[in-house]
Amino acid sequence: MKKNSVLRISAIALVVLGIIMIYIGGFYAPKVMLPPIITGIGFFIIAWVLKTLKNYQWAELKKL
Secondary structure, X not given: OOHHHHHHHHHXXXXXXXXXXXXXXXXXXXXXXXXXXHHHHHHHHHHHHHHHHHHHHHHHHHHO
């Protein structure tokens, strides 16, 4: 697997896990549980960073 495909798959997996965790913490639990919601948002941030790194890598390769 190429590096970009690994970054893309991991970013998609993190977004899906983030959505699931926010759903469990905010809607499925009897009361709103903050730890799963905060962790889900953290997954979104990590996925965003991976996407940004991938775009930065492409920009650097185009300069060469």
